[in-house]
Structures are given as structure tokens and as C-alpha cells.
Amino acid sequence: MTGSAIVVPIMLPLLAATLTFFFRRGAITMSLLTAAGTIAAVVVLSLEVMDQGPLSYTIGGWDAPLGIELYADGLAAVMLLMSAFVGTAITVYAAGYFSGKPAVARHFWPLWMFAWSSLNVIFLSADIFNLYVGLELMGISAVALLTLEGERDALTAGMRYLLVSLLGSLAYLLGVALLYGTFGVLAVQEIGEQMFPSPATWTALALVTAGMALKTALFPLHFWLPPAHSSAPSPVSALLSALVVKGSFYLLLRLWFDVFPEAVTPAAGQLLGILGAAAIVWGSILALVQRRLKLLVAYSTVAQIGYLFILFALLTPEAWSGGVYHALSHAFAKAAMFMAAGTLMHALGNDDLDTLDGSSERFPLSVYAFGLAGITLMGLPFSGGFTAKWLLLSAALETGQWWYVTVVLFGGLLAAGYLLRALAHLLTPTPTVKVQHEPARGTEATALILACVALLLGLVSAPILELLQVGAPLGSMIP
């Protein structure tokens, strides 16, 4: 059995959750310690994965079909890195953001720790029922975080989000039931090996995919995301858009490429790809007409999620790596953007674009963070987004599906459209900028650092992509 580094990302946040629930004071220090611990564990895990290949860890000492296994391959390691670093940034931001509201902070920390551990549970689990429990853990903690401050539209959005999330999880559970009925095992590897096309497996695939599409807000089923992500408190909307959405997407990736490879038909992949393309266009169109900044950024999430689903239609190693890399760079950029938007809204009262005019003089750091994050979302060179766009484009060209090329390129332009519309408002000089209250200490800096990391991902993409190829389902991209 390998080292215990694989277990720390799950256990540490859970420990912190109980401690922060138990003790009233010291929640921030505990969370920061957890963050540091998780980063260390994840880095160690990634290095192990890099040189020893995929690691598996049996919990309770029981081997695969009977017991539950944790499995860490390149994809899991990259996702863990994402959740560790973005999570740490959110922790620091939240520490500053909630310093003024003890009643809310009281419940924020346990909920956030639960959400964080649920993400790591999902990234590491290799058992389909265990994934369901992780999914539920994430769903409930996400909604609880959303309704934390108890505003009117946060509550209604939360209610809708909870119902949607439960429906999605139950669909997934039904899929698990059908799979268990057919194969009698719950381990992902075993099912993957024994998979054969049959009505039960097709239905299971359909249910699971639909469930996860609903939780990841793929185009027709995205209705719940904008109100939820825009009305949440800013650190929560950052973690929702950056991490929670990626959890269910990761689950879908795991199922399509490890559990259902034989049962999946190209036509199904095309369906998801087309929905993804439609998401890019639809999300961008709506982002172009929004009056509120956070709603604009929320619709931008709907659009960017579209990019993730294109890899299902392309099915080449480049496309797969491109999609995952997009998820990674989007996490950093979107977290930074929501933080910046949140700081501005918090400082100026409301986030209507007109009231935000001229905020670049008073809050240059936030506006710069918004801009730099925008560069990654537009996929301009030297940014993580560009590398992802480059991989998706070369894959689309390689497989001759040029319509995806146009959509990906056009998406970048549309993103430029709505982001620059927002930036124009932030940059137009206005004589007086009425500041309600000063932003908390570390908040602006965190957003800027995250945005810079998103840019850095463009330059340092080679090692991360190499890590990603370890155990890549469609074979390694590097010859």
C-alpha cells in the first residue's frame, strides 16, 4: 500500500469541519492550516503519480470489488491541484470577506470544509456508489453555502438549485442501481472491463449523463446557475463556479472514459458536443445583454462550460487534455473574476454596470484582476485559456470537424465582446465614486494572484500536461 498522501486531502478538511463546528473561535487559523496541509499532500501525491504512474489505495484493507478503493491518476492529480490552490485562495478571501459577519462566518467554515472535502472525495473515489455519496455531500454543502447570508433571491435560487441537484443525484443513483444490477460490482475498473452494450447499460449511461449535465449546467439545463452563482456571497460564487461545477464534470469524465468506454457511441458524444457548442453561443449572447456584473460573469460560466463538453465529440488525446486544461485554467480565472466582481459589488453597493463606472481609479487591483482573468477566458496568448483553445482547435482540425473550430474561435470573440463591455464600464472615468465600505484586507490581492496564476498556466503548461497524460484514458498525447 502506498503512502498515506492520498488520504490527507479527504480527511484533513473533514477534521477541520468538525473542529470548526465544535470551537467558535480559531476557525480561520484551522482552515488556513488545512489549506496548507492539503496543498502539501496534493503536491506530494502529484509527484508520486508523476513517477510511479496511477496509484490506488484500498480503504479498510479490503480489495476492490468488496471494499472501496481510492484511485489517483493524472486527471485526479490535476483536479486535486486545482481544488487545493483555488480552495486556498477562496479560504484567504473568505477570511477577509466574512471578518465583519461573525454569525454568518460561524457556519461558513464547517460548510466550506465539507464542500472542499466532498470535492476531494469525488476526485479520488473509484467506486460508483461512493461517488454518489460524495456528490450528495457536495450538493448539500453548496446549497447551504449559497443560502448562507439569507437574502431573498439567494434563498429562492438556493431552493431551485437544491431541487435540481437532488434530481441529478437521484438520476445518477438510478444509473448506479442499473449498473449494479447488470455487473454486481461497484468498482469503476471492474465495470469498465466487463462493460457490454445492453439496454440497461444504455439507460444507465443516459441517466448518469443527464444527471451530471444537469448538475454541471450544460446548455438546456443551465437555468438554475445564473441566479444561483450571481446571488451567492462572492467567495461562495467563486467556489461554485470554479470548483463545484468541475466536480460533476469530472464525474462525467470518469464515467465516460473509464466506466462506459465500450457502451459509448460517437453519436452520443456528438450530442454532448453540439450541446456544448450551443452553450458557448447561448451563454455569450446572454452575457452580452446582462445589466449586472455578477450575472454577466455567471452567464460567462455557462458559456465556458460549453468548451468542456466539446471534448466528448472529438475523442482524441489532444481534445481530452485540452478540455481538462480548460477546466483547470477556467477555475483559476473564474474564481479571480468572481472575487474581483464581488469586491467591487461589496464596495460600491450594487453591481449594476452603471454604478460600477470608473471603479478602476478607486480599486485598480480588482479591475486589473478582472482584466487579467478576462484574458484567460478569451483564450488570448500567454494564458492558460490559450493552451486549452490551441489543443481543442488542433483536435477539431485533426478529426476534420471544422464546425467546432468556428464555434471555439467565435466563442473567444464573443467572450471578448461581453468582457470588454464590462471593462469599458469599469474604465470610463467618472468624477465621484461613492464607496459604501472599504474591501477587506487580503481580498483584492488574492483575486490578482489567482488571475496571474491563470496567466502563468499558459507559460508553464508543459509539465502540467505531462502529469495529465499519466493514465490518460485515450492514450498519451505526447508521442
Added chain:
Amino acid sequence: MTSVTLYALSGMVVVAVCVYGLVSYPHLIRKILAINVMGSGIFLVFLSFSRRVPGENPDPVPHAMVLTGIVVAVCATAFALALARRVHEVTRSSYLPEEQDPPEEAG
């Protein structure tokens, strides 16, 4: 068509009915109820699979899964009801904003 598949079919029918209920009744409590019952339907399907295994005692793993599922369902429903109550406290209506229904239809 052994009797066990009959249970599985009935479970599936429960799920389908709950989906219909979730779709067509706008009242929040009805929706939460639909979701809870759909969970039970799925657990029924799970248990019917445990009986299909040859041998005298049933396969224990689905039982454990159902137990865990029930606890999760309880938690989810509890939180949903509390949230619905909070929504009612704040918005004085037990419907989602997009589906404001006149009270008379609430039956």
C-alpha cells in the same frame, strides 16, 4: 418474470410517477415529497436486485447502500424542508418565483 423483477418494475413505476409529480405540481412541498418518494423508489429497485442473486440469503451490499441512501435522503429532505420554510418566511409564498400560482390552484 420472477417475482423479484416485479418489485424492480414497481420501483421503476414509482420513480416515473414521482418524476411526473415533480414536473407538474409547482408547490415546493409537493416537489420535495416527490423527490423523497423517488429516492425510496430507487431503494426498492436496489433491494430487488439483491434478491436476484442465487443462494438463500440476499446480497448484503445493496442493503448497506440502501441504508446509506436512506440517511442521505433524510438529510437532504430535512434541509429541503427547512429551506422551503425559510423561503416561505422571507418571500411569503411557497412557490419558486418563476411559478407563482394563484392560491386556489394549490390543491
Added chain:
Amino acid sequence: MASPTNTRLRRVLIRVPAALLAASLALLLGWSVVTLPEPATGLTGLVDAEMENSGVDHPVTAVLLNFRGYDTFLEVGVLLLALVAVWSLYLAPADRDPETAQTPVLGLLVRMLVPGILVVTVYLLWAGTSRSGGAFQAGAALAAAGELLLLAGFVRGRFRRERLVRFALAGGFGIFLALGAGFMLLGNDLLEYPPEFAYGLILFIEGALTVSIGFTLAALFFGSPLEAPEVEK
């Protein structure tokens, strides 16, 4: 435009397609169930093989607490999460004043029933290791007792010694985590109990779980946080 939702037409417009689609879903699911492979495979063989060093002889409890202990661990985590989530909403406490609630019949009934329920809880906990029963069922019974007390007004939802209440609620999960992770220091995997202590450990964990589950379910039923809010929301 009058949204179709509030007219009779709307009900028809919605109901018919919903019924159609639900029916087709039922057919699809039914068809997939019917065509399941006949010699259904399961994990019974494996479970029976490993039963003796699982520490308990009831297969479900073995799976629940040992083989797939991780699921149960997370599930208890979900329970604690739900509690925190409900408390974060700061629901207004139900305004039930004890005098009116305590009619003589109710008072007598509660005083007789609660001890009975406690006995049943202990039995269920004990039975879990050999027959069906265990932490969850016992916890549920305990919770019923708690709800009775709350409804009958014997207990007002405000406890002064807040730390004790929080330990009762989070204790189960905390102990489970401490033990599971603790054994890792001795070199074996997460949640791996040495076979010889397995029985004692499982029983101890189940006991702690029962208490926590009981208190948590009661608190969930009650809704608003059990300790005095130190600052208004």
C-alpha cells in the same frame, strides 16, 4: 401575457406531455430491468468469504461498518453537514409555550414512553452485530424520544451548556474519524480495524453513532439552532 401557469389550459398543457414523457421513462426503465442478465452476479460470495475477520456476524453490518466503512463514514458526515446547513438558515424557533402543550394525558404518556424507547434503542444497538439492527435504527428510535420531549415541551430548544450539545451532535462523526485515522498511525490503511479488536471497535463506534444520530435527527426536526444565538443574525 398571462403566463400559462395560472390557467386551466396551463394544467393541460403541462400535464399531458409530462405524463407522456414519464410513461416513456417508465417503459425504458422497465425494459432495461427486464433485460438484465439472468444469472445475476453479486458480492455475496466475497462477503461470506471475508465474514469471519469482519468482527461481526451479520453480513449487512459487516459491509456497512467494515467492508464499506468509508461510505458510512461519509454518510455520517452528510448528516452533520445537514445539521450545520439547517442551523445556518437560522430558522425562527416554533413558538410553542410549554403550559398549553402539556395536557395531562400527553404528560403521562411521554413519562411512560420515553424510558421504553430508550430500552428499545439499546436493544437495537446490541442486535446490530448479529441480526438486522444497528446504529441507524437505534439512532432513529432515540430521535423519536427526543422529538416527543420537544413536542411535549419538556425541553425548550435552548441549551445553555452549548459545548456539551455540540459534542453530542458531532461526537459520533468525530470518534469515527479519530479511530479510522488513528489506526493509520499503526501502519494499516484508513478505517482498517485489526481483526481481533474489530468487534469491540465496531460496537463502540456504533454506540457513539447512535447517540449522535439521535440528537442530530431531533435537532433537524426542531429546526432552529439549539444554543442561544450569541449575536442576532
Added chain:
Amino acid sequence: MTLSFWMPVLVILTSLVPSLVIFFMTDAQLRARRALYLGAEIVKLILVLFMLVGIYYGAFYETRVALLPGVEFLLRANALGMFFLTLTAGLWLLTTIYSIGYLESSPNRSRFFGFFGLCVTATAGIALSGNLLTFFLFYEMLSLVTYPLVIHSQTGKALRVGRTYLFYTLGGGTVMLAGVVWLYGLAGSVEFTEGGSLAGVEGARIPLTIAFVLLMVGLGVKSALVPLHGWLPQAMVAPAPVSALLHAVAVVKAGAFGIVRVVYEVYGIELSQALGVLGPLGALAGVTIIYGSVKALSQDDLKLRLAYSTVSQLSYITLGVAIVGSASTVGGVVHLVHQGIMKITLFFCAGVLAETIGVKKISEMNGVARRLPWTMIAFAVGAVGMIGLPPTAGFISKWYLGFGAAQGGAYWAVAVLAASAVLNAAYFLPIIYVSWFRKPDAPFEEKLPKGRFETNGMMLAPLLITAALALLAGLLATLDVSPLQWTELIVGREFSYNLDEILP
């Protein structure tokens, strides 16, 4: 890591690091910023000259970093790249001196100089890029970094102009990205090699042609080919040093430089001819030349007229590239530098006119030469160069262009050159006539304090230097140090032409 690895990186850093530092300096630290800036530029110029001499004697500078598996970030200094780099480095120094004088009093100058430096870093990157991807990376960075400079004055109009500017450049960039990715798909890593790296790719004629068109659209936006030139006249709203360096030298030249790179070092002249893409490209360039000049005729605003003249002058380079013939290539490539020197002089003069006596319109320029004699002499030299009259640099490039066109049998190109000469005369000579031979109808509004010279010394010096350069580049064209000789070195060494075809 030998010197050859670090030299290109050093050149890029010498403009990147100071500009990042300057971002965080407040406006008050005037002296510190100015010292940092000028120091960085001089260091960069020395490095560039050192590399220039190195390249001349066959040294080799290359930096290769794996960006993506199978795709590299490659910086390599070859003769053509050094040609463009020397131009930008030199003119950057002059423009900085000029903008220090120009922006004496305006607000948020550290932001201005920060982005200014970043823009020059991008141009240096473009010059030194070794393969198509690196070129594209810096090309897009250039679009992004020039946006804040265009909207520097932050007025409503500037922001609107900024939006159209970005719409054009980002749109072009996206189209070009499609082309770049396609080429990488077809031929693996596309490096700039002598005679074109795609020469070996056989078959796949249609995709290659489409990719070529995509690249040309992307590059066409920056080099202001007719349908894509809309942004250039509008971008004149930017302050003078910006329009001087960016829209006369860096930005537009990057597009033209890109076209030269793609046609000669990516596709290679034989393959481009085989694909038959050069004909339409030449035709488009011809149309742009005429269109730009005709539009310039009707402009009353001085900077707008200069902008339209840039649109037309730029297409000389594309014309030179499109006409198959060593002489026309030399003409096109040497015009890269000549046009830069001449046009920057004109923009500097426009800036001086605007800043010293507040004259922006040509109708207000009666008798201006009496007040600003030296500025107007420089303007005259620049204008004469634009028309292409000897002995200025403009004549040399026009002469070689015509010569190559006639040699290659493209007589229509000679006709276009003649027509454009007439049109240029038609819109430049009146300016010279009005400023020299007419008396000012009203005394000029003095905006600057009366100094020793006619205007701020820091603005006048660069002006006169570039004017002198324009003259010398023409007069001493046969000397080794002249841009013409360096171009013949490039054409001979890198574009697989035998030099003896060219006239002695």
C-alpha cells in the same frame, strides 16, 4: 546555456522588466522613471547592435523552450528579424524622448510608459520569433497591449474607438489562430526556414490555400489591407507618440513583417506561386494603395490624412512581397524601414503642431512654417519621401519596387506606383505649399512656454534625427550600413534568391 541562448531572451527582458516596474511607480517619480526608461532602451539598443554585427558575421542566436508537447516557443535571430528589431529599437528610443517631452503634464503617465514598454516587448518578440506559433503569441500580445494606449485619454470617443480597434485586431487574431493551428496540424512545427518550411508538404493544396487566406486576413488587419483597415484612421485619437510609434511603426509593421515572414519563410516563394495566391494578394495591395491615397485626399485633419497615407504606403510592402522578383522583394522589405522612418517623422511633426500651437487641421496650417521652420523642413523631407522623389529613402524603395515589377512583367504594378506617386503629391504638396507660401491669417495660440528652440527640445531633436535618417538612407543607399544593403543581404541569404539578378 551559451550566450546564443540568452541573448534573444535578454533583449526581450530589457523592455519587459522596466515596463513592469514602471507600472508600480507613481507619476511623481518623474526622474527615476525617466532614468530607468532611457537606460533600458540604450542597453537594448546596444544589445541589438551587438547581435546585428554578430548576425552579419554569421553568429547564431536561438532560444528553444517546449511550450506544449510537440509545440515549441522558439526565439531565433535571423537577418530579417534583426532588420525589424533594429528599426523598432531605434525608433523606440526616439519616441520615448519625444513622449517625455510630449506628455510633460498629462495624467497617469506611468501607466502610459508601462504599456508602451510592453508594446515594444511584443514587437521585439515578433521580430525575434523563430516559428509561427511564437510569432502569433507576440502578435496577439501586441493587439492587447496597444488597446490601453489607444484609449489612454479615456474620453467617451477614445473608448468607442478602442472597441472598434479591439474588434478588428481580436477578430483578425482569431482568424489567424485558425490558420496557424491548421498549418501546425498539416506540417507539424512550422519554423521560419530559408525557402519556406512548408515547401516539403505535398498534396493538400486546398487546405494550404485556405490556411494562407486565413493567415493573410489575420495579418491583413494589422497591415491595414483595404477591407480590414477601418481601425487605423480611427486609432488616430491616441496621443501623438502612440500614433507615431504604434500606427506608423510597430503595430502596422508587425502585420507587414508577418506577411513577409509567411510568404517567404513559411510557404516559400515557389509554393506560394504554385498555389497562385500571390496574384490576388498583389491586386489587393494595389487596390489598398490607390484607396488609401484617394481617401487621404479628402481628409482635412492632419493625423487622419497621415493615417490614410500609412494605409496606402503599407501596401507597398505587401505589393513588393506579392510580385515575384528579387528586386521587388528588396523594394518591399527595405520599405519596411524607410516608411517607418519617414512616417514617424511626419507623426512627430503632427504632434509638435498639435502641442505647440494647437493646430490639428490642415486648413489651420497657413504660414505655419514661419512659426516652426525646422519642424516644417522635417515635414517637407518626410512628405517628399512619401511621394517617392529622389534623393529620399522613399524613392529607393519605390524604384526597386518598380524595377522588380517591370522585371517580373507586372506592368500594372508600375502603373499603380506612378498613380500613387501622383496622388501622394496631390495630398502632400498642398500641405507644404500652405505652410510655406501662405501668410498665417491669425497669430498662433502659444501652448508651450517660449524656450530656446521653436518648441520643446525633447520633441524637436527626434524629429530632426528621423528626417536626417530618411535623407541619408536615400543618399547613402549604396553604403554597407544602409538599410538597402542589409535587405539585399536578407534576400540573398534567406529568401533563396540569387543576388546577381539584381542590378549592381
Added chain:
Amino acid sequence: MNFGDFFSAILWTSPAAVPLLLIIMLALKPSRPLAEALAPLAAAPAFLVAVFAGVGTVIEVPLLLGTRFGLTETTQVFLLFSAGLWLLAGLYARFYMGDGGPSVRFFGFFLATMCGNLGLILTRDVVGFYLFFILMSFASYGLVVHGGSRQAFRAGRVYLILVVAGEAFLLPGMILVSVVAGSYQLEEVPAAVAESPLRGLIFFLIFAGFGTKVSVLPLHFSLPLIYPAAPPPGAAVLSGPVIKAGLLGWLLFLPTGEAGPLFWGTLIAVAGLAAAFYGVFIGLTQENPKAVLAYSSISQMGWMTVGLGVGLLAPEAWPLALAAITVYAAHHALAKSSLFLGLGVTERSNSPRTRRLALAGLLVGALAIAGAPLTSGAVAKYSLKETIATAPGSWPGVLDALLQVGAVGTTLLMARFLFAVLPRTEPGKLFAGLWLPWAAQLGLITFGILALPGNPLQTAGVTLSFSTIWPVTLGVLLAAAFWILGPRMGLEATPRVPPGDILVPLTWLMGLSGRLREAGIPSPAARLADRPTNPRYAHYSEKLRVVYPTWLESSLRYWVVASLVFLALVLTLTFVNLSV
């Protein structure tokens, strides 16, 4: 570059370099007085080169694209009379202008034009020629507008347009010539152009390009405007060396002396004839004496064009034709500029005695132009007659007769000039420096023939032959008759043609589009541009862009729709798998 080369390099470049140096000295204040003093002698080095430097020595100077200097027989003659004229005009101008601001500006342009003119004569390569030709053309604009009056600027504008047009023809011409010749040397140009397939195109470009300077017929309208506008020394220079530079261009670039199609020869000869007679007819109707002289220049240049045409028609006799054209050019330059300088002197001589002397001088000049015996005119006409004899076919007979008639016409024109000069006087002191250079010129055109190569007596004898005498005498008689009978016969009301004749309809045409716009008939492009975007369209775009998407988005939010879409997705996913 040993010392010898260095010295010869200095020698050859000095004619062009000295004027440039002086301009710079003029521009800088400290060296201005010295420059003003030296300016008139700027042409001296060129004169020395013309006299002493041998023919054919070629020097390479790394200027522009490697310009090469040297002399051939014809260019030596051109250099001789041009440098001479520049010297005389410079001296004349020194006194005529006086000193102060305007004279400095005048000398600036004067020296620049001189540098261009002398440079293009000396240079032996195509690019060098083009460089100096452009410099001369643009610099002479300064001479034209020196007066500063409205007409001067109008003349300047017309002149500039012609120069730019010429340049538009010259640039492609020069490029094609150097491509065809494969090198920049001027020697190889005529031969290469002759046998190149592009001969027709090059011919047209060169003919039109230099034609604007020589003011061949369709492009002649600038002369009648710029000569009156320019001050006398300016006009002298413009009518002397500057206009001859155009002719030199033709001689160097056109494929003379090679067998070629007759078409071009005939075309040039006919154009020459047309110009010769057109100049005379319009000239007679002019008021201003300078305009008359302008038209006389047009006609005289016409005769030289005829000579060129004949030379093209009979390539084997080309050396003779070349000599004739060169002599004619020299004569015309000297004579015409003497008239302009003389005009300056007569206008300033207010005392009756000096006035009568000046008029006598003008008479001598006029007679020379008319080709009276014992004058350079006669020699020029005689040499032209000999070349005409060599013309093929029936040309000699026709041309001979026309030549005689032309001589009569010219004499009449000269008479018209003298009548026009009488009433004019102008304030200003008559300096010795003014009439001395003029007198020298007169001496040249009368006794200069003695200095011609070959024995002087024989040439003097030739000029006395009958064929040169009768046309002049007939012309004088006719003029006298007009002068006496004119007032009575009402001939005074001869039609007054405005100077620049065809220019008037041309400017009216150019202004047409402007007038149309004022008249309210917008050009199609304008009408298109400001079409108001109708409000309805704006409303639709607003609806399309904002209203529909938000409505569709909110409808998606209904639970019903959402769940239905969810179920639909599940079903399609399964059926998609089934169908494949």
C-alpha cells in the same frame, strides 16, 4: 581613391555641389552675406568643367544608387551654354533683386534649380538624371511664385500640376528604361530601348514625361502663365537652360540613331510643326510681351521637335540632325533669355536715351530669333534646313517650304513683341550690372557665330544666302504695314485669347464636380453615406438582441420546461445509442 581620382571627383561633382553648399550657407545666418556675394558666380565651376574637362571621362560617386558623372559631345555643348546663361542670369539677378529677405529666398530657389539643371547635364546614369531633373523641376516652382501675386501663385499651381504629371510618366519610364537596358548607364539606353518589345510604351512615357518640360503641344499651357509671373532673371533661366533640359532628356532616352518604325518619327515631326505654327498664331493675339515670348518659345521648341522627328525618320543621318538640334537649342537659349533680360532693362530705363539704346538691343535679339542673316538664328535655321534635306520621301520639300513660312511667322511675332514692349516702364534703378550681362549676350548671338567650329567666313557667307533674307524682309514689311494701317483698319480688335488658352476650358471642367455639389445634386457616394437608419430597423435589432433571448431564457426556467428537457435528454441519449 588616390589623389588623382579624388581631385577629379571633386572637379566633376563641383558644378552640382557648389550651389548646394551655397544654399546651406544662405540658410545659416552667420554665413549669409558671404553666400550672397558668391551666389552669382555659382555656375563658374560648371563653366570651367565645360570648357576644360575632356569629353567622356566618367567618375563613379557613391551617391543615391551610385551616380556617375561625365560628358559627351552634345552634353558638353548643353553644359557650355547653360553654364554661361546661369552665370549671366546670376550676375543680372544680383543687381536686379537688390538685397534683403526676398532676394535671399530667390537665390535659394535659383541655386537649387541651377544645381538640378547642371547636375542632369553632367550625370551619365538614369537614376542620377531623374534625381536632378526632379530637383530642377520642383525648385523652379520657387522662381515662378517669387512675385507673390495671385497670378504668380495660380501659375505656380498650374506649373506644379504639370510637373507632377510629368513625374508620373517619368518614373515608370525611367524604370522601364533601366530594366530594358539592364544597367543604369545612359550610353546603352537608346540601343536597348530600340530593340526592346516595350519600345512603344517607353517612347510614349519618355515623350510625355519630358514633353511637360519642353511644353510640346497638348502640355504647353503652363509657359504663357509662368514666364510673365517670373522675374526677368527667373524667366530668362526658365526659358533658357531649364526648358532645354527637357529636350536633352529626349535626346538621351529616345532611341535616336537606331532603325525603328517610322510612326514615331512622323508623329514627333507633326507635333513639332503644329506647335511651331500654333505658337505663332496664339502669340500674335497676346497683350503681355512676356506671354508673346512664351508663345515664341513654344513655336521655336516646335521647330526643334521637328528636327528630332526628322532625325528619327532618317536614323543614318542622325549625327547631322543631333548637331542641328544642339545648335538650334544653344541659339534659342541665348536669344530668348537675352530678350527677357533686355525686357528687364528696357522697363527700368526711363531716360529717353537709355530707352532707345535698350530698344535697339531688343531689336537685335528679336532679329536673331527671327533668323536674320549674320545672327545665330540664321546658323540654326541653316543647320535645320540641312537635316530636313536628309528626311526620307517627300518630307524635305514640304518641310522646306513650311520652314520659310515659319520664319515669316516668327518675324511677325517678334514685331508684335516689340509693339507690346513700347508702352511699358517699371520703376527701379538701372545698374551697370543689369545691362552688361545683357550686352554680352547680344554680342554672343551676333558675333558668336564666328566662334563656331569650322572657318568663320564660310559660315558667315552661308547666312547671307537669299533663302534667309526674304522671309525676314517680308515679315518686316508686313509688320510695318500692320503697324501703320492697323489703327485705321480696326485690326486692333483682334481676338484677345487669354494666356494659357486651352487651360480655361480645362479648369472649368475640373471645377464641375464642385459646382454640382453646391447646386445641390449630391454625388451618389454622398447620397449613400448619410441614409438615415430608419427607426423601425433599430427597434427590430433591439428586439432581436435583447428581448427574445431574455424571454427564451426565462421560459427555460419554468420547472416544467426544465424537467421536460431533462427527460428528453435522457431519452435521446438512449435512443441515440440504440439507433447506431
